[in-house]
Amino acid sequence: MTTKCTKHSKTLKYICHKCNILMCSACTLDHCKQQLDHTIHCELVDNNSNNNNNENKDESQLSKTIQNKLTIDNNNNNKSSYIFSTHRQRGVTLINTTNNNVIEQIKLDYDFHCTTSSIVSIGEHIYVFGGQGNPLKWVRFSMRSKSIELIANTEVIEGGAFIAACYDGQDHIYLMGGNPRNDRIDRFNIRTLQFEAYHKLPWVFDDCQVSTMIYKGSLYIVPYDDLYVFEFNLANKTIVEHRIATCAISACNDGNGPIHQIQRRNQTID
Structure with missing residues (x-):
């Protein structure tokens, strides 16, 4: 049979x-x-x-x-790993960590000011959302061609500067906030290239978010200079507050659980 x-x-x-x-x-x-x-x-x-x-x-x-x-x-057996760093002079710096840290400067027609937490890497593509000079734009950069493939409008969402972006590993990039209003969660479908206003928060964050991460069905939000990390359940859209010991002024994560924070006075905490 x-x-x-x-x-x-x-x-x-x-x-x-x-x-x-x-x-x-x-x-x-x-x-x-x-x-x-x-x-x-x-x-x-x-x-x-x-x-x-x-x-x-x-x-x-x-x-x-x-x-x-x-x-x-x-054709790409000799794969390379890069550090992708944007700067205000309308360009990016690529640091090849698999080739003696060779540095390459690339000029691009996009203002990356205030996109510190707005950058997501998926496969060969790097997505950047908003920014101070173009709050209603987004861009897709190809590491293969080392050039911008697409610049488009954010359409149905408000956009902004300092948008905190993270990838769910499937179809969506989640976008938290965006100055001047940090009271919303939007998302972007990488297959259809469409935006969606996903959820309106019951309050407005005083400042931007330094990092976001999706882990086991929840979106974790790390606000700037705040004593709380917020856990947003993507299924039922409920929010849980987790108090932390000290405020973070910067943070990053590897998507596997730990959030690495930089505090004031150059202290770090995991």
């Missing part, structure tokens, strides 16, 4: 070793589009079933998708 996909009524003949799930050809094609880095982990496990025309079409397109991904990866 051959097991069929309940959504497409097609044979479950592919596996994603990254997710450990069986999929039909249509599901696998969608999966590879949504999770591009999973493409090389998808494999045909059943090649004996009789295919109909639709399955043959899907598998032909899927084969091209996988081959394109493999070609890209094979």
